[in-house]
Amino acid sequence: MADPFTIGIAGGTGSGKSTVVRRLSDAVGDYVAVLEMDAYYKDQSNMPFEERVKVNYDHPFAFDMDLFINHVKQLKQGKAIDKPFYSFSEHTRTVKTTRVNPAGVVIVDGILVLEDERVRALLDMKVYVDTDDDVRFIRRLVRDTRDRGRTMESVIRQWLDTVRPMHIQFVEPTKKYADVIVPEGGFNDVAIDMLIASIRTRIAR
Numbered sequence: 001m002a003d004p005f006t007i008g009i010a011g012g013t014g015s016g017k018s019t020v021v022r023r024l025s026d027a028v029g030d031y032v033a034v035l036e037m038d039a040y041y042k043d044q045s046n047m048p049f050e051e052r053v054k055v056n057y058d059h060p061f062a063f064d065m066d067l068f069i070n071h072v073k074q075l076k077q078g079k080a081i082d083k084p085f086y087s088f089s090e091h092t093r094t095v096k097t098t099r100v101n102p103a104g105v106v107i108v109d110g111i112l113v114l115e116d117e118r119v120r121a122l123l124d125m126k127v128y129v130d131t132d133d134d135v136r137f138i139r140r141l142v143r144d145t146r147d148r149g150r151t152m153e154s155v156i157r158q159w160l161d162t163v164r165p166m167h168i169q170f171v172e173p174t175k176k177y178a179d180v181i182v183p184e185g186g187f188n189d190v191a192i193d194m195l196i197a198s199i200r201t202r203i204a205r
């Protein structure tokens with residue numbers, strides 16, 4: 001697969017990135033490969049659980065960027081990769097992996113996709129999903145208590161201690177690198193339709 005069209009979708013936690021990715025993937029179909037940056041948190045199996053809980057997961061250092069970048073490069077070269085699987089309840093990587101095959105469109109998404117210049121250099125289109133903080137917090141609270149085994153108190157504490165300050169320091173500033181800013185994420189039909197049209201034009205070429 002020569003020269004796939006590579007799209008980076010960034011934005012704060014709960015901004016609607018996953019919804020945007022899902023709508024783009026549904027529109028493109030078999031032509032797309034997706035890499036979620038959340039799968040590339042560092043392996044912490046050598047640390048006691050009590051120490052894993054204390055890690056700042058919203059800081060760039062929490063991610064295995066070398067592996068992430070290597071996998072993006074391999075997909076761009078037409079090679080399949082084995083995406084790691086990260087357990088959010090155990091706060092570490094597991095032995096499970098998921099095979100991701102190369103495709104004409106590669107979508108990478110995550111809060112810090114646009115933070116690392118090495119990743120930006122691999123992207124043909126850079127998208128930032130911009131959603132109000134209160135909406136993002138509510139979505140985060142619902143997701144983490146429903147899907148990731150967290151208590152309401154732990155979600156609130158993490159939001160105040162790390163999520164919000166790291167968003168201000170590292171995530172929000174990456175908006176300046178975006179080619180397209182999508183307010184309100186997957187609910188912005190006009191922006192989504194424009195992205196889909198752009199992708200389909202590239203595929204047609």
